[in-house]
Amino acid sequence: MKKILELRNKEEKNELSHIRRFLAYAIDWYLGGVVASLPIIIIYMMLHEDATSIPQNIAIFDYPYNFIAGSLSFLVAIIYYVGVPWVVFKGQTVGKRLLKLKIVSNDYQEASTKQIIIRQLVMIILVEGSIYSCSNMLHQIINAATNFNFSGLYAYIGLVISLISALLVLFLKSKRALHDLVTNTKVVYLDSNQYTVAVRRMKKKMRKNLKLANG
Template sequence: MNDRRVLMRRFIAYLVDWYVGSLAVAFPIALFSQKLFGKSTVLNLIKFPEPYGVIAGFLSIICGLFYFVVVPVWIWKGQTLGKHILHLKIVRNNNADINIQTIVIREVLVIMLFEEGMYSISAILQQIFTLLTHIQVVKTVVTIFWVITIVSSLLVVFSKNAQSLHDRIAHTKVIRV
């Protein structure tokens, strides 16, 4: 897997998924923004009047979960749109298909919660946390999560088996199909 062409495919697939996933996550927020502010460009949930920020945030999370969990588990087995286009697939380390438990560990528990830089849904989770608790997520925590993201990316590039942190924790790998 650690061949340059496959790594480039994986990177391009990531960019596609980051973009499409960001659009999916932003869609409900943009709709609420248009209704509340007359423009769809107010995307910071903290600026929304109560309870609309929390509602829009939860709808965004549902859209993100659909794209990053439902699609690879039930629509394109092991693939998001980016992986589907670039002929890559997430499988378990024993080459078996992923299941809901595996993808939840990989995508939700590790990527969305700790690899802050991977997807925009992480920012939505932080904003919802702030809206519900009135506690601002400190920059130190965000910085730590970005460091985790960078370490995870470096693992893909420099490790023999090209497994990121989320792959190692979820016991998955990305293969070419």
């Protein structure tokens, strides 16, 4: 707790509002869930032409379709949550892009590939694991593979870590979650004066260094 207090006191205040960040999360939670459910729905309708309901759990499938549906669902979710901010929008999920937010390095540099992958895949999906539906799909795949409710414990631990992460966003002046602290990133509002000034200062420093390098 002492280290958290020290971190709070020394960090720069982030002008990003909690409401804007929550709205971006809500959009990604919804869209990511819809996209991830498509493989399950498509496979289910291919197997059941008279289907009248939308499946939510791969347990309704027989082997090997449960693993096929679950794996494709998880893969599509990874493309949405990891591939989009890594390759398509560079630091932005769809929700963040709509709300003009961006994941950057803590010094305002562009987030690196390593930072994006560790933040989005390792920390958010695998470690925190309870804030997106794709994590639930991973739990279902583990259940199907092991015939043991290991995922129940996994989900509980992930929920606790997710709550800690959310509390850090509320408590820290920088509004950084656990996945931001681990990867040395933060979420910024692109139209904020804070971000504009930081980028301008960074570009000025780069021009100065380039000038010195060229003699």
